[in-house]
Each structure stands twice: as structure tokens, then as C-alpha cells.
Amino acid sequence: MKRSSVPVAATGLGGLVGSRVRAGTAGEVDWLPLQVDIREPDATLTRVAATPADVVVNFAAFTDVSAAYAQRGREDGPCFRTNVLGARHLARACARAGKHLVHISTDYVFAGDRAGVYTEDEPGDATEDWYGFTKRLAEDEIRARCDGAAIVRIAAPFSALPGVKEEVVGAVLRQLGERTLPPMFVDRVFTPTCIEDLAALLVAVIRGRVAGTFHAVTTQPLSPYDFAVLIADAYGRDAGRVRRGELADYLSRGGRPYPRRLALANAATGDRLGVSLRDVPTCLAAMRATAMTGTAACRG
Template identity: 35%
Template sequence: MSDTHPEPPATSTLGRWLLVGGRGMLGQDVAAALCAAGVAPTVAGSAELDVRDAAACDEAVAGADVVVNCAAYTAVDDAESEEAAAFAVNAVGAHHLAVASARHGARLVHVSTDYVFAGTASEPYAEDAPVAPRSAYGRTKLAGEWAVQASGADALVVRTAWLYGAGGRCFPRTIAGALSQRDVLDVVADQVGQPTWTVDVARVVLDLVRVHAPAGTYHATSGGQGTWHDLAQAVARAAGADPERVRPTTSEQFVRPAPRPAYSVLGHDALLTAGVEPIGPWQERFEVAAPSVLGGQEG
């Protein structure tokens, strides 16, 4: 069904971990963080575990102390015309893993998204702020949150946003590749969020489990805020290019099938209350991340 991430011995004070969706960009960094902490997680990608299969989920979760669900249908624009397919993974799959976790007594960490919010706020969204998704992707992810919360599982819902990392396609790598081929780029400057490194999210996930954080909702995003244009200029600087080659434009110039939240800044009070250090300012974290993220860029 799945394999075990190589290296350290399976025995650990953190227990036995099942990492679902462990082949993706975030999953790879969670696996690496676990290995560094002395845990050999069982890693299940979509080829090893179909979260739409309730029986398979129950079998996979049996014996695990902690289950991390990074599996998701993340094609935001495609979800507008394939909402049932997105729902099957993001909501039904989450339900299957949550029910199995409750049945077998495993702690569940379920990864969610800023897209559950309308994106119309002017100050950071608190963990208990009203939800109002505007896209099919957001609706299916919110349904997954509700399924997890209704399952009776000992569950942590961890929302994140604007992810980038070395293990997959992401905005910084796309921008770096485009800068190598074009003189100037136009990037939207009217969407505000928190660019977040998957390595940092992985650390937050481990810390939440380590401190036995109460079941509930947490936000794992970088501190501060910026626009896609800000991030693209940071990428240019990191790549040794003139940031002025990145020009600001508006969302109206880049109409997409799925609406993007105009404001995706999340608050971190629940992390602080649980005794977990929030992620630092996005600019500082990107400077640390850039060598590994851009060093493996896809063209």
C-alpha cells in the first residue's frame, strides 16, 4: 500500500505517523521534517492510497498514532468545472480519513486553505472568523473541514496559503523561469496574502503535535503581508535580476475561471495560545528559502 521514508529508526517519542499525500510539495517537506525528528513516517501518495476509498483509508490508518492529510485536489481553476471530482478528494476523502482516525484513536492533522474565506476583509482573518468561500475549490475544502470536525476525531485543522517549496511547481519557480526567458513580466499587485514556505508549515505541524495542542483550527502562514507583485520582485532579487523588470498590474488583466481572494492574510492567535511559534515574516523566510526553492526551478 505504501512505503516507508528512508533513514532513521521507526521508534520515536512522537509515535507512528501516516503521511497521506506525502509525494506532493508540502508532503515531501513534512516527511523530511519527521525524519530529522527521528520519525520514519509511512508515506502514501495517491498511487498508494486513494482517499476516496473508505476501506483503504481505514486499513491505512490502523496502527498510526498521527495521520497528516496533505492529499488534496488543488487545481483551483479546474475545480470550477470539476467540482464533484474536487469534492470527492477534498471533502469525501477528508471524511474517510477522519472517521478512520476516530475509529483507531489516531490524532489527525488536516491541511486546509485560506480559500475558505471570502477574501474581502481588511485585517487578518482569525481562526474562528466567518467562512464564505467564493470558489468551487474553497467550497470543497470547507466541506472537508466540516467533515473532519464532525467526525469525532482528535483533529487539528491547519490552514495555510500561498505555498511554495522545492518539491513541486510553485509561483517563485515559475517567475524565475519566466525572468530567464522574458525581458519584463506583469504580475498582479492587488491580491494580498502571505507567501509561505512548505518547510515552515512542516515545522508548525510537528510543533502542534509535540505540544499536544488542543483539537481545533490553526493558521500556518508567514508573518506580514505582501502581493504577488511583491513576491515576484523578491524572486527577481534572489535570482540576481533587476526587480524593476517585474511590473505591477491588476487582477482584471488576468481573469481566471476561479475567483481569487483579494485579501488572504490569516491571524495566528491560536498558535500562540497553544505555545507554538508562528512563522516569521515572509520576506525573511523567502530569503532563507530562495536558494533551495529556486535552485531546483522548473522551466
């Protein structure tokens, strides 16, 4: 029997992730844009109280990592005000109105300075990267103010779903075609997010009104270089055009700091929510099939 769709209010539906999650949850979620600047406490209280939805998803954030770094130390800057104060205002508003808050977070809440994987129950420890630091404080705001909230960490989101802005796979394919792909780091690891899997995970969190911290990421950590090679292979491009670069070289030339090892575990997330989080090759193969047939990505 077909399930009825759930009304959900959301900020940031016009962004890279929100627009694709919206496309990927059609028929499951009836998205109601929450039209508010979350830096404004009173307006946020009023808008959250007024929405007919029982669930609020926060996709809104200041996401330009380099611009954020240029604001480091400035609590009056737009990055801190959107990411930290905005999260505080939403958490307070949802707690008061009795709404289930689902907050989108990032692997950058971690410093990325140690070997091994970060598990769902670990609090963030980022200090150097200002975007990551503010997103870490956002998580703290939500845990402190809004019992029952869900925090969903994602990383380098990629997708075949339609949406605004260019996601990672499209960017790599375009740059390979134009021969403008910069050298890709071999000495960094991450666990990118397949937005099709994130969409399914969010449906589970929303329908179950689930609380806790979750990692909506693929299953095997890899380097940006390996990711680009897998993308080239999956789409039948010449993987030999992917050049190797080193984060260590970039940093020695004065580049902005990057977290080096951001491998997120997802086993507890999959078990708790009963969703499957696939590996990168499987996700890319599904995306490629979508591109070939022109049909929506189909999750098994």
C-alpha cells in the same frame, strides 16, 4: 539529547507540500505513506486502522483550482469526492481507530471579499471558488466527526527544501529568467506559507497531539506583485522585470474568480504552539543562503 522520531502515517506525501515537509522533518518524523484512495470509505477505514502510527496527516487533495472551477456544482466530480468525501472518510476512520488527525487546509476556505485579516477561529465562508468551497466543507467534516483533530491552513507554499513539482519561488525565478513571468496582481493580498516553518509547526502539532485550527503562514500580507519583487531582490535578479497586473482587469476579461483579500492572522498559532512564523523577506533570505551554501535550511 536527541529526540526519537515519531511514526506518522500520511496521505499525499508525493505532492508539492508533502514531499517538502517530509524532507524538512527528517529525524523528527518517520513518515509512513498511507497508500489509499481516500474517496474509498472502506479501504480508508481499513488502512487507517492498520497503520502502527498514532497520528495521521492528510496532505491529499484535489488541488487544481481551475479544473476544480470547471467542476463547480458537481458533487460526483473528483474535486468534491477527494476533498469533501475523502476528508469525511479519514475523519471517520481516525475517530474509530483513535488516531490524531492533522488535516492540511487552505486560505481559499475564505471568500476573500472583505478587508482585514482572517483569524484562526473563523470558519470558512467560500462559496464561489469550487476548490475553496470543497476545502471549507472538508474542514466542517473534520470538526463534526473527529474530536481532537488539528486543521492547518496554508497558502501559496514556497521552500528551498527538495521536493516534487515547482514551488512559487522557483517558478518566479525561472519565469524571470525566461522573461515569461505574467503581470503580477497588485490588487490582491495573501500570506504565503514558508514550508520550512510549516514543517516545524507540524512537528509541534504532532508531538503535542494538539487540537484546533492553525494558520501556518508568514506574518505580513502582501500582493503577488510585491512577493515577486521580494523574490527577485532576494536572489539578485532585476526586480524591474516584474510587471504589474490587476485582478480587476483579469476579471473584467472573464477570468475565473479569485478570492481578492486572503490575509491570514498567525499570532494565535504562534502563541499556542510556541513556534515562530517568519516574514517573507526573512524566509527568502534563509532560502537564498541555503541555495548559496547547499546546506539544509536552518531555522533560528
